[in-house]
């Protein structure tokens with residue numbers, strides 16, 4: 001069942017690889033088949049392809065649920081995702097079946113923090129709105145009150161989530177001289193917070209007092225749609241909301257209403273629900289929102305490293321060795 005005709009372990013890769021890095025590594029030791037189109041592998045194709053595989057190399061666009069795991073068969077030893085988020089994998093099912101799960105934390109922290117700060121500045125200083133005016137004839141003259149945004153200097157910033165990425169965002173914001181950096185997290189992170197002069201506050205305090213709120217948490221049952229109507233109501237009217245975590249942490253209808261009614265100043269989103277966002281989505285009609293297509297970790301070297309680690313995680317998983325990064329389940 002599990003062995004291919006070559007006698008090697010078999011791996012299914014659900015995405016075309018970054019410069020073939022991961023696939024080349026896997027091919028040295030395994031029989032590899034892969035989906036080669038730029039769009040995610042269709043569900044029925046995935047269900048067909050996983051049958052009899054020893055490992056699955058997947059991405060956040062693939063729902064690896066109990067049906068896929070069951071269909072793969074009892075020989076399935078490990079699943080590795082080319083992402084730090086793993087909410088698309090049914091880890092409870094993996095635990096039940098002794099399947100190991102690999103992921104790619106750390107290597108994408110800097111790239112994601114960098115993009116989050118870029119998105120924050122693009123939103124607060126209205127870069128995309130201003131850029132459009134250059135092309136559509138809206139740029140008539142320099143004017144004292146034209147295209148004014150909100151500066152970071154002297155502003156209070158709240159980070160929702162203070163893990164690896166949250167801390168790196170904070171470190172990058174310090175030189176902009178905010179008046180105060182705060183964080184909301186499940187656990188007190190005293191040592192890390194002291195270094196960054198960040199103060200832990202309640203979610204309510206963050207909502208009520210911040211000029212900028214940055215969602216950089218994992219999507220879990222606790223954080224699902226935590227930014228809802230109630231949360232947006234509590235925010236200051238000049239608040240700018242940034243999300244580089246997951247679209248699922250936001251009630252998007254509530255966010256859209258808050259932006260439309262100018263209850264908050266603006267939003268910068270690298271993640272949405274769904275992805276891609278349909279072209280007729282009401283968010284796309286608003287001027288006070290900047291939307292990016294989930295490119296937090298999209299720098300070439302980061303993606304190469306993510307691919308390499310995903311492959312190494314699979315090889316380790318198949319041999320029963322220590323993975324580079326394994327989800328503890």
Ligand code: DGY
Nearest residue numbers: 082083084085108297
């Ligand atoms: C992740 O890794 O979870 C990011 O969202 C994409 O790199």
